[in-house]
């Protein structure tokens with residue numbers, strides 16, 4: 001599936017048209033996770049659909065979900081902008097950002113410098129760079145480019161071997177361990193445990209995908225996660241504010 005998504009991205013890039021500058025001032029994504037509101041940081045994802053689960057939210061409104069996430073005490077937002085596989089849009093990111101005061105991650109499959117420009121123009125405060133999708137030297141170039149344009153970067157990996165290759169090039173402030181294998185879609189929230197001893201001092205570890213319960217949160221904290229990225233389990237609730245409170249054991 002990852003290779004299918006990446007092939008399609010290349011065709012999108014060939015048809016790239018520079019978007020209008022949304023003129024949305026940058027917000028500090030990394031800092032928000034460094035000083036989270038609770039004992040573990042929360043990136044709440046605005047996600048309509050996914051290749052593994054199909055449609056997750058029928059009545060989808062990026063502004064409403066983003067606002068509810070903020071009311072529930074999320075530290076940051078993640079907004080899926082890929083349209084073919086996740087039914088996202090670039091405009092969802094700008095709308096979610098306008099509706100809240102939270103820093104926003106653009107969740108997409110970045111493989112080219114023009115997508116860094118695009119992310120900046122639509123208002124992203126951070127971008128995702130997937131270790132399994134990029135040669136480490138290109139990943140490092142894209143990382144520096146994002147930084148030059150005032151954005152943070154969440155460097156995501158699924159395997160320790162890929163992280164080791166990336167660490168020869170850069171020392172990312174934010175390292176995401178994706179609990180989901182993007183080829184089989186299997187999730188294992190214990191994945192972060194395999195990275196013990198590999199996360200540089202000063203980097204924040206974000207556990208991503210497959211987090212559904214307070215017990216899951218407690219488990220990933222044990223494995224050293226500073227923050228979590230949660231999409232489906234929050235989006236499936238009617239009210240995302242309440243969903244966050246339930247996830248943290250503050251409501252039933």
Ligand SMILES: O=C(O)c1ccccc1NCC(=O)[C@H](O)[C@H](O)COP(=O)(O)O
Pocket residue numbers: 001002045047050051052053178182185208209210211229230231232233
């Ligand atoms: O979610 C998928 O099915 C998926 C498939 C292929 C590539 C990426 C995919 N997801 C992107 C993500 O990383 C997740 O949206 C994010 O970590 C939240 O996961 P979840 O809480 O399980 O919705």
